[in-house]
Amino acid sequence: MEPYPKTSSSEEDIFTDHYLILKTLGQGSFAEVKLALHRHTAVPVAVKFLEKDEDNAFEVMSEVGIVKALDHPNIIKLFHVIKTRKQSYLVMEHADGGDLADYLEKVGRLQAEEARPIFTQMACAVEYCHENGIVHRDIKVENIPLDDKEHFKQCDFGLAVKVTAGQKFKGSNRPA
Template sequence: MFRPCALGAPSMKNYRVLRTLGAGACAKVKLALHLVTGTEVAIKFICKARQARLEFLAREVACMKALQHPNIIQLFEVLDTPEELLLVMEYAGGGNLLDYLLRRGRLEELEARHKFQQILAAVAHCHARGIVHRDLKPENILMDREHNLKLSDFGLSIECAGAALSTFCGSPEYAAPEIFLHRPYAGPAVDVWSLGVVLYRMVTGALPFRGSDLVELRDRVVSGHFHLPPYLSAQCRDLLGRMMVQDPQGRSSLEAIQQHPWVRPTQGLLAVHEPSPSHHDAALAEAMVSMGDQRQQSQTAVVERRFDEVMGSDLILGPGGGGRGAPRRRRRGRVSPPPRSPAHAP
């Protein structure tokens, strides 16, 4: 039986688990309350004994540490125990894009464009740091309560720095032809293909490639032929045709996609403020001090990217972290949590 570490353990002193959000073969994701700030967070409990390839886990953590963007789920803190690795992350309370599409059906192009721009901005941030996601799909795109999109699940991500990759991975419906053909591939190009499939699903409500089994699906993906419904605008059809090109050499680059006429009308949404790793807000520092942390401790943790207890509190309090920006009510250096609801029992 997979059991998360005891709530009384020192590593969990700042958190109270509320309920389980999801579970897999070697991990569970739980909603928790950060007691220092009164903010809800998601904690991924990863059982090391059940993790077949620990290097994948190390890559996931390294990639998440390198990323800080409003359209990417923010890693706050890493808690390491002999049995488990705990990743404390931003909680997006609006579900995922797949559930949204299943409820809504195909999206009007105006809404689809706005959502696609956010996904594109997140992937561009990853690629600018030499990171490819390799598992882009609606299930891995979360939504906050304002329906802003947040890229998540970096379990298959890797820092490639332009090197050719060879691992067969990702979800078959969103995988590029070169993945199915077991050829060395360029990471950014497979992300572009997957982005095309995600966009197609948003604007049509269906998948471009389907099969009764993996062999049939493979044949259809490798053929590169898919139907473009006539109700799509000419610009949207053109963009999809440029992204899902069988030959990766002829596939649009991310930079070209950002300049495409279908994407550009409100391109300003792609420009976002990204705090530098050394960014430190004086008001946040004062809030940290009022909760018992020393200003120098906080500054050092952020500059050195420690992702420890001090940096976690700083990120949660900061813009995009979901925190209130200041403690609500002080009690022995902590914020008193809201009353516990029976519906949120662990």
């Protein structure tokens, strides 16, 4: 690993000058998430790669704005956004304990006393989002990773929208 980022002439190398990509963590309909290592600090991070084009420009900007506005212990933290002409890279906290789906597969059915703290953590994250006018719209076990302190966190705000009280939607991410 290099102690300092190398100088690069290519705009697309802006990301790789600072981060070493280790592996793919997940692939969704709209983005890919990779595990990377910050070259200077050796801190592992999750990086969401968002392709930018005319069709998804609103959604990319909306997700970046929403994630930047969130600061809660049960929501994955956004550290940095790198934008190029072709892509946006969302550099986020890496929760290395897998997701809730993996956890449930490993431990099996949970008793109420085991499920209660997980549910409480997610309810607190959802309440925080709603208090800040954000609706996630994609809460599922695959979007609830576990960190090294055994805290479950909400992630993937790709379908999230900013709303005001009483606002209605018409089948897209854009408010009516």
